[in-house]
Amino acid sequence: MKPLVVIGFLGSTLDASKFGPTRWNKWRPTVGLTMHEDLRVDRLVLLHGTAHKRLADYVTEDIASVSPETRVEPHLLDFKDPWDFEEVYGKLLDFARSHPFDPDAEDYLVHITTGTHVAQICLFLLTEAHYLPGRLLQTQPRRGANDGVGTWTAIDLDLSRYDSIATRFAIASAESTSFLKSGIDTRNPAFNRMIDEIERVAARSRAPMLLMGPTGAGKSQLARRIYELKRLKHQLKGAFVEVNCATLKGDGAMSALFGHKKGAFTGAAADRPGLLRSADAGMLFLDEIGELGVDEQAMILRAIEDKRFLPVGADKEAASDFQLIAGTNRDLARCVAEGTFREDLFARLNLWTFSLPGLADRREDIAPNLDYELERFAEREGSRITFNKEARERYLAFATAPDARWSGNFRDLAASITRMATLSDKGRIDVGCVGAETARLRQLWGGQTEGQNGLEGYLAPEQLDALDPFDSVQLAHVIQVCQRSRSLSEAGRTLFAASRTKRTSVNDADRLRKYLHRFDLTWEQIGKN
Template sequence: MRKNVVIGFLGTNLDAGKRRRWRPSVQIAQHPDFPIDRFELIYSGRWLSLAEKIKTDIELASPKTEVLLNHIDIQDPWDFEEMYGAMYDFARDYGFDDEREDYYIHLTTGTHVGQICWFLLAEARHIPAKLVQTGPPRSEEDGPGTKQIVDLDLSKYNALQQRFDLVTREYNTLLKGGIETRNPAFNAMIDRMEVVTSNSDAPLLLIGPTGTGKSDLAKRLYELKLQRRRIKGRLVHVNCSTLKGERAMSTLFGHRRQAVPGAGADRRGLLQEADGGVLFLDEIDELGLDEQAMILHAIETGKYLPLGSDYEVTSRFHLIAGAGKNLAEMVANQRFRADLFARLNLWTFSLPALRDRSEDIAANIAFELERMEKLLGNRIAFNADAQAAYQKFATDPGTHWPGNFRDLSASIQRMCTLAPRGRITQAMVTTEIETLTTTWHNASRDPDMQILTQYLGENAANIDEFDRVQLAAVIRVCTQSASLSAAGRRLFAASRAAKTSRNDADRLRKYLEKFGLDWRTCQS
């Protein structure tokens, strides 16, 4: 037969009867529906005589109850650290036998700090016990008083568990942008991401090729952190591929007016703007090594030094980093700091390409149609044959979707914009498929576009065709030259011969900055 064991503090006021005749440690043993086989009575300091008196009174009131006195040396029962440490040591050394005994913690006696510690120890299952709260009788006819038992094992409460599951599903839906996904790997990643984001303030690293939705996911992670009250500030989105040359440090960390020629005022910097919120460093693989070092220092200490400042500035933010390249490979090639990668790699999430989520394409097409309806103010849908044709093309293993979801979104937007009377026809689908395949083919065979994409990523598509050939030629010369000056002398040899070029290196540097590039980037 299982035994009931009660663990509780000696009430130095209540058990002494200073406030009323009701003494909770004695009365709890008098409930006929709650027989107690053993009472572990905990006391501290100089209260041994009172503990012995209560022990005697309990044994008189309930002869079948064995009372054991446990001395715990506590100097200040209102000191949380001391109290929790002492109670944790008691629980660790006790030797619970929960196969033969049922344990109950008597919450009524002891300080409020002690009650909080009991709750934490029971909730974490350091003590495998239920909680018991007792109260005085309303009248002499009410017997020993009231008694309420609470079990903190929440897995037994189906209604509560269902509410927790519902909240988790709501958070998962938020991270998916409201799109019902079926890909097992993606859904598992979202589940893990929700748990990490809700319970950790550590940096998150999102890895994936262009167009896989890193920026959108970062916004949703920010919203989740906001809902879970882990942050209060704003989301600051930084595209690191645009931070080239001398402007990078000033943009990220700010500057004092005297440190930058021509600056009319101090600049706060984006790290300061992110204080209390989330800093999203998109394309962090494009960030320079010096900037990486300062970012690492800011992550670890919450402090950094603006340009021209003699003292550090504090900014506490959550970091989300996005990368389209293999950072481990970049570390091996000394193009990314190993210490920063180690700091970011605690929670890494790899976003799959669209071609690897073929089962989710239909849901994403429906999502894009709804988005275009809001954008254009008109309901748009596929004809049945058109939808079948587009769906077949979109899910075909031979359709690679190099721009991933960005390509899919642009494709749907084109058809919706051109759809007569809100219907996408099969002829429109045929034309769109031809447009996509031609564009992808041309991009893959155009050597200039290939080199621009290598160094500029998705921004290469924003460069006018007029500038592409020239910029690609400049980048090729830079990759083949030993220094910025050598590249400048080669590129501007005719100007120098005509004595119209005075500083080839500076001229080349300014040209590269026009496109967000610098010499160091062209060497990588």
């Protein structure tokens, strides 16, 4: 039997009584729950405000006299307004997140008989959302009896017979979904539906999950967020262990995954626990699982099903209870057909399979991810960079265009934003910076689309549509010369080198300025200085 821990509020009215022997004839919920012969309370976390500290001490003394084995742990929790739902829920959520729960070592009951109605509702919702990892406890006086014991009932919200009252708390669910998306306000309907389903699966299942999608689609980041969400809800307490299976080759693969004993092979100078042991009570993320050898696949399958495996050179099995998330950019069904991936392992992984779309299939999510990447840059570098309005519009016009390949998916986008933010000395990304970056991306993706000539970073889509091919080629050349020149005058001298010798009065800078103005462009937008 694991120790039993009860969490509940001190009842400022129900738990109060006059000191004297008659108090034992009054039902006091907090004292009474420790007086049941069939309910052994090993620890009682007693929530109370500063104003009720004296009553808390009084109740603690009475509990010590009737249940010496119960350790009372007073926990101060003050509310400005105990009937303010937002304040009460927020402070209880903070308590739930910071309290060192250990569901593997202790059982928990959440006492909802005492406290204000708002507090009781909040305790119910936090328990139902698994922020408090236990069952609900209700107590009440015994009819017709003049004793202080009363009766008790435990409610397991996971039981199907309570489905009618276990309506999911919409705000908590939305918070969890947003957490999985790193707070990004994504707009792609299919992606949002997938994240909603992952949130429900993560809250209710420890079965393996398979994340499929192209490289850079965000499988690793999503796996880590799933782990952090489950840890936040006290469903995992171990570490998050990530390994790229493509790096596990040859004899070292077995040792890295399953560990080895000292002397198991040449160079094995000490015992090695292995990645599976490191993930005990936590989560193991095997990225690119399709790269594993067949022998490693067989041992992984047994480790998933039996929680046991044999380290290299050992004569005794090791144990590890972890949750597995696998990632791959391969078609595992095809790998099974080709004989490079075990059918039984694929069947075990295929219970919860989610396909992450690439960035090219989520173009409407580029704008919110752009803001997210700028926030990440600010956190890393301590420098906040923003777009000016025109630059942002032009970058998004380029990024969301049908011919933008985004072959590296979100890694391409993150690198692109980092480059522009780094090169923007004045804290603002301007049109010139956007033009240089879009040209770099086209080169990265293997050239530019015929007819565009790199102008998307400088002209709005409607301007591009109205541009004749002749003007497009000419303007692209002018912009290239400007970017190579140190000043507007130098660019003008280069561009008008022949005609300027035939004129008695020359102002190449003004002539070039007027030409750029035809396209609503300025030297400051495209030049180096």
